[in-house]
Amino acid sequence: MPRQTFFNLPEEKRKMIIDTALDEFGSRPYSKASLSRIVARAGIAKGSMYQYFEDKKDLFIYLLELAAGEKLAYIQQEIDPNADFFTACEQTILAGTRFGLNNPKLWQVMANAKDTTGEELLHEFIVKGKKMSRDYFSRMIRKGQEQGSIRRDVDTRLAAYMVSAMLSQGLMDYIMDLFGVGTLDELLARPELGQKLTEKEVRKMSSELTKLLRNGLGEMSS
Amino acid sequence: MPRQTFFNLPEEKRKMIIDTALDEFGSRPYSKASLSRIVARAGIAKGSMYQYFEDKKDLFIYLLELAAGEKLAYIQQEIDPNADFFTACEQTILAGTRFGLNNPKLWQVMANAKDTTGEELLHEFIVKGKKMSRDYFSRMIRKGQEQGSIRRDVDTRLAAYMVSAMLSQGLMDYIMDLFGVGTLDELLARPELGQKLTEKEVRKMSSELTKLLRNGLGEMSS
DNA sequence: AAGTCATGTGACCCCACAGTCACATTATAG
DNA sequence: CTATAATGTGACTGTGGGGTCACATGACTT
Known part of the structure; x- marks a missing residue:
């Protein structure tokens, strides 16, 4: 602290x-970031x-908490707590993407918090963060099953891992590709790009992705 | 070289x-790994x-190429080139998991090749690798669409990113969780764990995951 | 004005690292 | 056996990092 x-x-x-x-x-990456430079x-x-x-480490963790907190707050304010699973998913994707585009620095820091192997405490902190996000999806999935929008035979745990991977790693890579950049730095270096993705396109993407999720998780006539 | x-x-x-x-x-992580120690x-x-x-960098890239080459060879030898998309997927997951469990060191090095931001050449190399794997899935998806096993309205590119994220990031996290470890190191430190996942369980997981994929990508009466 | 506490400072310490080089050792060849 | 090329070696260099500390500066009190 x-x-x-x-x-x-x-x-x-x-x-x-x-x-x-x-x-x-x-x-x-964390190990190359330099306090002297800062x-x-x-x-x-x-x-x-x-x-x-x-x-x-203290500084880095503070930044991560800051970023995670702001992102969570933003997303929570955007989603309807009573919506069904897929609507909530779509809203989460939408809000998450918008947040990332509007706060590229925060986005970048969170994206960079991947390696960190060998920094005991830091690693624990990050694993815990991932777990929280997964647990959130787990709960949503289970709720969806109770409400009948998700098939009962899907393995909740496996599904949570997959949704989590898609919405963090997968989505980010995809967006970076849309911009034609290989790193988030490049995106940040050219802020005009942030506007290139129109609201309409973001919506389209969120709905496509949700469709992908639904037909993988949705109750259906086999 | x-x-x-x-x-x-x-x-x-x-x-x-x-x-x-x-x-x-x-x-x-790359930046913390030390030649002196080696x-x-x-x-x-x-x-x-x-x-x-x-x-x-030369050494690291050599190791990555080695690992990728062996993994690819192993997987290719295990899958049936004429199988339909989902069968091929299941076989890929199965083979990939087995390869990882049997070659934890190679697995670990590939898993660690995530950060690398700021090491120009290295970063390019890794981005290229990811792209190759994505292109592979893209081709498979398109083939699946032609053969009628995948709906024509799925966005190939988006789907490729998602499959890619699931089968690398998602799957790995899931397996690590099965072992109850937070890092691959711990897995490596206790080789007996490698045997804990029975062939049967691995098969089960592959088929579950494929089911998840299928119902997200498969042709269906919506 | 004097004294006290919070805050700012940058030279400094120690250390680990990637990479080098002059030299020692071993193979190969004639 | 000698000469030449290939390979091995580890002390050394330069650089940059995280973290510290004795001191300077400011703010606030009485």
Whole structure:
């Protein structure tokens, strides 16, 4: 956890530090991201950074929590809690995509939180995050089964893993391909691209993907 | 590419070096993996390593090509080229899983080739690899559509991304969960686990997953 | 004004790493 | 047996990293 000092900072400065750190951790894998570079770019002293955060890991985890929190809040505000499974899925995809396009830096940092092997605590934190997202899908699937929109014979656990993989990894790769870029950095470097995907296209994609999901999970006459 | 010197080595020594390197790159993200550690463990001089490989990247790419080549060969030998899409899928999943369980080190190295942001050439290499696997699925899907086993209205590209995500990321996470481990390292550390998944269970999983895929992609009376 | 506490600072320490090079060792050939 | 080419070697270099600390600067109190 960041130290109190960090929260005492004037908001502007705090935001600036966060922003600089997001850039760094978004454009390099954790082990290559450099605190020295962050402080240099942010124009503050290294020692100051260590008054705000315990260490590199502390900063990184703070950023991840920030990103995850904002994304979750955004998505939750966009979906109808009473909708059936597939509607909720479509809304989740839609909201998730929009959030990513509107917050490329946050998106990038979360996307970069994949490797981290060998950093015990960090790895645990990330595994836990993935698990939370999977559990969320598990619950939704089970609810769908109870409501009759999902076949009862699908293996909930397996399905949760697949939905999770599709909506994180698969969807991101697909979107990056739509933009014709190989990395999120390139997307970030050209902000005009964010507008290239029209609302209509995003909707189309979400509905296509949902269709794919439905016919894999939906109750049907075999 | 490795230098000729490397291929002149007695096979035993060559294998030993490869093995040691696989361990290192399998247990740490690329940027944290250390040549110094590899040579120490392998009991050879650092200078020697640089007679075999141009640099760190060269070695890593060699390992990736090796792993990908072996995996591909194994899978191709296991699948029936004339089978329909879903049968081929099931066979691919089955063969891929078996290969992974029997070659945990290779599996691990490939799984670790995810981050690499910021290492231009390396990143390109990996993106190209992912693309190859996606193209393979694309072709299979299109063939399935021509043969009538896959609905014509599915978006081939989107579907290819999803299948790809499911069979790499999703499947791996699922299997790791079955073993109750958070990292592949742990799996490797306890080789007895490799046997815990019985052939029967692997078959069951492959067929379940295929069922999931089919009902998402299969021609049906909607 | 004096004193006290919170915050800022950057030179510095230690360390690990990729990559090099002058030299030692071993094979090959004539 | 000698000469030449191929291979092995590990101390060394340069670089850049995370993290620390003795001190400077500012803010706030009495």
